[in-house]
Amino acid sequence: MDSTATDRFDTGRFEAGRDRLAALAYRLLGSAADAEDAVQDAFLHWQAADRQRIKVPEAWLTKVVTNLCLDRLRSARARRERTAGAWLPEPLLDGDPMLGPADSFEQRESVSLAVLTLMERLSPLERAVYVLREAFSYSHAEIAEILDITESASQQHLHRARRRVAAARRGGEVDPASARRVVEEFLAAASSGRTERLVALLTDDATAISDGAGLAEQVLWYDTPQRIAAVVRAGFKPTPAKRRFAGGTPAIHYALVNGAPAVLFVIGDQVIGAVTFDLTGGKIATVRGIASPARLVRLAAGWRRHGPDTPLVSRW
Numbered sequence: 001m002d003s004t005a006t007d008r009f010d011t012g013r014f015e016a017g018r019d020r021l022a023a024l025a026y027r028l029l030g031s032a033a034d035a036e037d038a039v040q041d042a043f044l045h046w047q048a049a050d051r052q053r054i055k056v057p058e059a060w061l062t063k064v065v066t067n068l069c070l071d072r073l074r075s076a077r078a079r080r081e082r083t084a085g086a087w088l089p090e091p092l093l094d095g096d097p098m099l100g101p102a103d104s105f106e107q108r109e110s111v112s113l114a115v116l117t118l119m120e121r122l123s124p125l126e127r128a129v130y131v132l133r134e135a136f137s138y139s140h141a142e143i144a145e146i147l148d149i150t151e152s153a154s155q156q157h158l159h160r161a162r163r164r165v166a167a168a169r170r171g172g173e174v175d176p177a178s179a180r181r182v183v184e185e186f187l188a189a190a191s192s193g194r195t196e197r198l199v200a201l202l203t204d205d206a207t208a209i210s211d212g213a214g215l216a217e218q219v220l221w222y223d224t225p226q227r228i229a230a231v232v233r234a235g236f237k238p239t240p241a242k243r244r245f246a247g248g249t250p251a252i253h254y255a256l257v258n259g260a261p262a263v264l265f266v267i268g269d270q271v272i273g274a275v276t277f278d279l280t281g282g283k284i285a286t287v288r289g290i291a292s293p294a295r296l297v298r299l300a301a302g303w304r305r306h307g308p309d310t311p312l313v314s315r316w
Helices: 003-016 018-029 032-048 057-074 076-083 105-109 113-121 124-135 140-147 151-168 176-192 195-201 225-236 240-246 297-306
Strands: 202-210 220-222 251-257 260-267 270-280 283-290
Touching (some): 003 057, 018 032, 032 057, 057 124, 124 151, 176 251, 176 270, 176 283, 195 202, 195 225, 202 225, 220 225, 225 283, 251 270, 270 297
Antiparallel strands (some): 202 220, 251 260, 260 270, 270 283
């Protein structure tokens, strides 16, 4: 095989595993854009390597991508952004390859917005061990090789990560029909101004998080049902000023985002905002409002491929 044919073959081997590598990087970084950059950097490493000496390409590429992501998590820029309170995970529309694998509850949970947010409390190594074990089923021996640590260290990191995630976990999987019904009730209450009904739909310890459409320097947090209801009512109330800011009159669609129920604000084929919900016990435990254009790039692209459906609200 000549060098050109070898390069094509090796490029094909990389591309065959690109989605898996991107899914790994997304879980580690919580950002689709950063995950794509990490995978592209891994491709440059792959091109520069002596590929004839790489016995197991999948293992080699997993190690490269994992360590590139760890470098990003440890970088000064990432630490500044995360400690400044301006960070939120980037939402993805269900069906996006970055959300795979999704065969088990643990795999689906590892890519939820709740767990991606919780993993910010973990050290980079704890985060890597948790993702490699829970989402990709690597053995502790394999994880030790990938991260250059001992098997016992891998087990200890996993134990701490599982404990921290479990301590903050709000609930298990929710019946899809029930989830949609709760969201529709929430939307109806928010649109009508019935704040008492909004309060009734929230758990006693509910929280709401907003990126302020990218205009606020820090993520905004609200932590009482009454305050959340007031903020939601104000946010969902349409006004001419909001429509001018949005660039038109959006429709509101139901969707699944990172496995959780959500509503999307859509003008034409452009998603301009997303509100996601974590449910527990038939009530809403967390509301997330995401409208920063930079956080919606990949979700919006996924929505354009998704095709039209019947909106919950045709003209907001």
